[in-house]
Amino acid sequence: MFEFDHLAISCETLPAGAEAVEAALGVRLGPGGQHPDFGTHNRLLSLGGTEYLEVIAVDPSAPPPSRPRWFDLDAFSGPPRLTNWILRCADMEAALAALGDGTGTPIALSRGVYRWSMAVPLDGRLPFDNIHPAVIQWQSDHPAASLEPSGCRLTELVIRHPEAATLRDRLRLTDPRFRFETGPAGLEAVIDTPAGPRRLC
Secondary structure, three states: OEEEEEEEEEOOOHHHHHHHHHHHHOOOOOOEEEEOOOOEEEEEEEOOOOOEEEEEEEOOOOOOOOOOOHHHHHHOOOOOEEEEEEEEEOOHHHHHHHHOOOOOEEEEEEEOOEEEEEEEOOOOOOHHHHOOOEEEEEOOOOHHHHOOOOOOEEEEEEEEEOOHHHHHHHHOOOOOOEEEEEOOOEEEEEEEEOOEEEEEO
16 A cells, blocks of 8 residues: 655754754755745755655745744754655555554645645644654655666665554565664664765754
């Protein structure tokens, strides 16, 4: 039912986030855009195929949204870090029915030529201390198709939480790159880059 779509690196400012990720991976980020519905903006990096990495922050030039920002960005502080992972589905209604309460309500969104639906909780914070993946359904071309190849690939994503086993059983994912570990809530990604493997957390 689900496929990996992208990772989200949250940051206090987009320039600071972009600089940190570029230094960590040794590659340049591509362009991104603005999200008027949530007052955020981003920059993207291809991870090959229909997968990518997103660096996202509150857009200081945008008016405040009428609801809490996604990915719990209203509460974000500190250095840039990996905060969220996003899974793609072909049927949002069926996906949310399978996941149960808390994943959010589908919202129709757009950025330039891109159109998608994403389930966003009313308070902006996903279940399992924001470690639960967000769910997206694309209704346009996928943005990864327009990104320059970076030579980067996701090789492993570690999902840590005190109830990691419960989350694993809820998602029933078959992608061997996902590893669930019991521990303090957090994410850690291993990215294969042109200079070798790098870790983001």
